[in-house]
Structure formats: C-alpha cells, structure tokens
Amino acid sequence: MEPQNSPAAAEATAYENAPGAVTVKLAVDSPEQMRALGRRLAAALRPGDLVMLTGELGAGKTTLTRGLGEGLGVRGAVTSPTFVIARVHPPLSDGPALVHVDAYRLGGGLDEMEDLDLDVSLPESVVVVEWGDGKVEELSDDRLQVFIDRAVGDTDDERRTVTLVGVGPRWAGLRNESWTPWG
Incomplete structure (x- = not known):
C-alpha cells in the first residue's frame, strides 16, 4: 500500500520538485530490507556526505542507519x-x-546544531541526521535526503516507501544506481 498524506510524503514531494533534485522511490518490505538498503547506500557514501532522514517515529530511520554502519564497517x-x-x-x-545525530529534541535552525560541531566532523565523516529537516541543510549544498513512509494509520505493516532525493551535483547520478540489493 502506497503511503498517502503522511508528513514525510508531503516533505518528499516538496524536495522532489526542487530544481536539480534527483529522485528514486523504493518499496521496502521488511526491517531486513531496510538494513540491506542501508548497506547498499553505504557503498555509495564517502567522507563529507550528509544524509538527512525523515519519517515518523518507528518508520525505520535507525534501522536504515544500522545498515549504513554495517556497510561502512x-x-x-x-x-x-x-x-x-x-x-x-x-x-x-x-x-x-x-556520525549519527538525532535532532528530534533540538529546536530549530543551525544554532543548536553548531554546538555539535558537525561542520568540523563533516569533511572526514559520513554524517547522518534523523529529524534534520530545517536544521542542517546549511551544512552542505550536496546532501542525500531519505524520506521513509508507511501507510497512514498502519502501525502493523512493515512495508515502507523510501524516497531518495539527491540534492546537488554530488548526487546527479543517483537514478543510475541499483538500490534494491534484495531483488
């Protein structure tokens, strides 16, 4: 079932329509597939990359990040x-x-994020920020935004729609990759 009217879906649509954005939509059927996607994404990441994760509580942001960590070793x-x-x-x-950040409890803007010195860590690390919308975009002109949705009101179904939105020249080839290592 395709998630509709969820907050993450609305945000993804706004970014998909941004000039120069490259978008890929994927169906992820289980936590194991979410981790596999994380491992696959990790193969494409390099020092200096900023990854922003958006999704409701329990959507799979940390599960995806576990896969990223496994893939990055x-x-x-x-x-x-x-x-x-x-x-x-x-x-x-x-x-x-x-560098794994959960900005859920932080207020708005880059001011509070500056206390974390992410701008210092970014050049030699992969920085993943959960709940970073409106807080960390200024860290990099190039970023991968990952929107994770489940059907509205459906807390039992493990199926998710993951929208990858590459912003900036770094992610221009995003659509040319195979992002589903499970099949």
Missing part, C-alpha cells in the same frame, strides 16, 4: 542517539567514521 552497535543527541562510530579500517 564502523565500530560498535548503531542505536538511536535520541538521549545523547549524537554518536560517533569510528571506522574499523580505512573508511570514514559515521
């Missing part, structure tokens, strides 16, 4: 940083660190 379990705001997962080998 970082140390430690990736868990929601809700109460600590940000976690840094150093790489196990030569790859970039993963």
Whole structure:
C-alpha cells in the first residue's frame, strides 16, 4: 500500500520538485530490507556526505542507519542517539567514521546544531541526521535526503516507501544506481 498524506510524503514531494533534485522511490518490505538498503547506500557514501532522514517515529530511520554502519564497517552497535543527541562510530579500517545525530529534541535552525560541531566532523565523516529537516541543510549544498513512509494509520505493516532525493551535483547520478540489493 502506497503511503498517502503522511508528513514525510508531503516533505518528499516538496524536495522532489526542487530544481536539480534527483529522485528514486523504493518499496521496502521488511526491517531486513531496510538494513540491506542501508548497506547498499553505504557503498555509495564517502567522507563529507550528509544524509538527512525523515519519517515518523518507528518508520525505520535507525534501522536504515544500522545498515549504513554495517556497510561502512564502523565500530560498535548503531542505536538511536535520541538521549545523547549524537554518536560517533569510528571506522574499523580505512573508511570514514559515521556520525549519527538525532535532532528530534533540538529546536530549530543551525544554532543548536553548531554546538555539535558537525561542520568540523563533516569533511572526514559520513554524517547522518534523523529529524534534520530545517536544521542542517546549511551544512552542505550536496546532501542525500531519505524520506521513509508507511501507510497512514498502519502501525502493523512493515512495508515502507523510501524516497531518495539527491540534492546537488554530488548526487546527479543517483537514478543510475541499483538500490534494491534484495531483488
């Protein structure tokens, strides 16, 4: 079932229509597929990339980030940083660190985000921000925005619609990739 009228779907539509944005929509049927998508996305990420995740509570943002961490080969379990705001997962080998931020409890704008020194971490890390809309866009002209939706009012169904929106020249080839490693 295609999610309709959800807040994330409305935000995704606004970004899809932005000049120069590249959009890919995917159906994800399970948490395992969400993690697999994260691992696949990790293969395309490099130091300096900013990934913004948008979706309701329980949509799968942290599950996707776990897959990113697995794919990047970082140390430690990736868990929601809700109460600590940000976690840094150093790489196990030569790859970039993963900086995982949960901006849910932060107020608006870049001011509070500046206290986290993300602008310092960004060049050598992959920075993933949950709930970052309206708060971190100024960190980079190039970013990957990921919108995760489930059917409105359906809390039991595991199916999600994931919309990847690449903003900026870095993501111009987004549509040319195969993003569904499960089939």
